Amino acid sequence: MADVTLPLADVGHDAHDTHVADHSADHGGAHATSLGLSNNKLGMWLFLGSECLLFGGLISVYMLYRGRLGNGPTPEQVYNVPFTSVSSFVLLMSSLTMVLAVTAAARKDLKALDTWLAVTALLGATFVGGQVFEFTEFYKHGLGFTTSLFGSSFYTLTGFHGVHVTVGIIMLMAVRRMIKKERVPGDKAEVVEIVGLYWHFVDIIWIVIFTLVYLIPA
Numbered sequence: 001m002a003d004v005t006l007p008l009a010d011v012g013h014d015a016h017d018t019h020v021a022d023h024s025a026d027h028g029g030a031h032a033t034s035l036g037l038s039n040n041k042l043g044m045w046l047f048l049g050s051e052c053l054l055f056g057g058l059i060s061v062y063m064l065y066r067g068r069l070g071n072g073p074t075p076e077q078v079y080n081v082p083f084t085s086v087s088s089f090v091l092l093m094s095s096l097t098m099v100l101a102v103t104a105a106a107r108k109d110l111k112a113l114d115t116w117l118a119v120t121a122l123l124g125a126t127f128v129g130g131q132v133f134e135f136t137e138f139y140k141h142g143l144g145f146t147t148s149l150f151g152s153s154f155y156t157l158t159g160f161h162g163v164h165v166t167v168g169i170i171m172l173m174a175v176r177r178m179i180k181k182e183r184v185p186g187d188k189a190e191v192v193e194i195v196g197l198y199w200h201f202v203d204i205i206w207i208v209i210f211t212l213v214y215l216i217p218a
Contacts, residue, residue: 044194048201051164055205058160059212062153066213070148078141080134081214087130088210091165094123095203098196105192113192114176120199121172124165131162154213161209164202171195 066075101116135155145155175195178184184191 038190040190040194041197044197048197051201051205055161055208058153058157059209062157063212065149065153068149070150072144072147072151073142075150078138078143079214080137083130084134084210084214087127087134088206090123090130091127091203091206094120094127095200097123098199102189102193102196105189108189110179113179113188117172117176117192121169121176124169124172124199128162128165128169131158135159157209158213161202161206164205168195168199168202171198 097116097120101113101120104110104112104116143151143154145152172195175184175191179188
């Protein structure tokens with residue numbers, strides 16, 4: 001019996017080692033957590049969780065102060081909902097192109113990946129450009145950062161989101177360049193997916209901000 005049992009144990013041990021090696025290869029050498037996620041993905045999820053708390057606080061402050069107009073204009077006097085709606089649509093379309101980029105990365109189609117990353121960054125830049133134009137128009141209509149508590153909370157909330165979109169654009173272009181230069185450590189698909197998580201988060205947060213700030217009257 002000993003002659004039979006020992007080889008079987010060795011076979012089982014070898015199979016386990018092979019499975020672990022394959023699993024590590026799938027994650028580009030990244031260690032997996034007990035949740036089935038790599039450390040990189042778990043780190044991004046934890047970061048996004050903290051960002052939810054941060055934006056939750058900013059949104060709460062805006063909802064508290066949006067009626068504190070002082071001597072400044074009212075939201076109805078400065079908001080251009082049709083223009084902002086178009087900008088919002090552009091940003092939401094960037095989520096679709098980000099999905100296409102992640103799909104291309106999973107297929108190892110580097111040409112399509114490069115294209116969709118560039119298109120996503122371009123759409124994000126268009127949104128940021130629209131936001132800068134909008135802020136300029138608001139200032140011309142008398143709504144400055146220190147005009148009222150409404151102005152301060154509005155610029156802080158929407159401007160902070162704009163900064164996040166800008167950071168996302170930088171991330172997209174950096175990953176695009178690193179992939180071209182073959183400098184991405186580990187699995188390219190996982191790296192693109194992690195950037196995609198951040199980008200989708202930024203888009204979802206904007207849906208909440210656009211609804212509460214522009215569509216729901218004070």
